[in-house]
Amino acid sequence: MLDKICQLARCAGTCVMKFYDSKKKIINVSYKSDKTPITNVDYAANNIIQKGLLSITPEIPILSEEASYDFKVYSNWKKYWLIDPLDGTKEFLKKNGEFTVNISLVENGIPILGVIYAPFFDILYSSFYNYAWKEKKIGLKEKISVSQSTVPVLITSRSHPDQELKNYLEEIKNYKLKKLGSSLKFCLIAEGTAQIYPRFGNTHIWDTAAGQAIVIAAGGKVKTWTGEDLNYSLSSSSFSFVNSGFYASGL
Structure with a gap:
């Protein structure tokens, strides 16, 4: 299939x-x-x-x-x-x-x-x-599989800059930054080209599901900033098409 x-x-x-x-x-x-x-x-x-x-x-x-x-x-x-x-x-x-x-x-x-x-x-x-x-x-x-790096590559959205992301980047001292559009950001995490994809702005479940599946299958993780899984259960009382902020990581 x-x-x-x-x-x-x-x-x-x-x-x-x-x-x-x-x-x-x-x-x-x-x-x-x-x-x-x-x-x-x-x-x-x-x-x-x-x-x-x-x-x-x-x-x-x-x-x-x-x-x-x-x-x-x-x-x-x-x-x-x-x-x-x-x-x-x-x-x-x-x-x-x-x-x-x-x-x-x-x-x-x-x-x-x-x-x-x-x-x-x-x-x-x-x-x-x-x-x-x-x-x-x-x-x-x-x-493909995720990989670690002493100088992690952070990959961020090309079209959705926000203040929370700027604050997050200011707290990290040693990293390389790459900007990219669409779900390709998940793919770079999964193949080990990048290590962290932080997202603070709104996304929807259709933006993240395929990328999450690929990252996790490659050995990475996708979690909300409070450490929970993104919610794709349509029967959940807390379900929403809009995702909480999250990060995808190969670390």
Whole structure:
């Protein structure tokens, strides 16, 4: 099944790149209530992924960033697909290549499978339970794992600076800093290129589930600043689409 999901992510990524590279295809931009952009490209990729998932696992429901749901329906889901068809829409519009397709499978509140495809770079990351891989060419997977460093690389969001992050960085004396868009930050932690991804601003569960699955499978951890797990359990009384601040770490 993982291979099929990887192929599906590549198909959605191919669709995204057709818009990204074309001078003829029109990109329509609108804004959500939280002032984040959404485009017709997000919807096109979403349609490809939803159709593919329904074909692969018709028995498993799908929760997507680009859809609305009745809480009475999804609160009973114990196992579901969680997708972000175009993570890093801002980066897509800036044309810096730092955007991804995210697909994850959540079971009993835990992301057990994660796929992140960066179509501009043609790099795919995937995981299933305790195994994580990086695929630079189709069919050529290499296992990845987190790594430590005497001078850790801190990786932060390119598009979401905040004062709490500045205060956090002032307390750390010895580090290197790298900025990057989308869920690629999780991937760099998982492959050992970076060691810490601190996040204080808002994210949503579809932003983090696939990345969390890959980081944990690679031997890392993703925790809130109070040491708790991010909440993906739809039946939880404290459930919210909005995540608490968190950090991903390979240390």
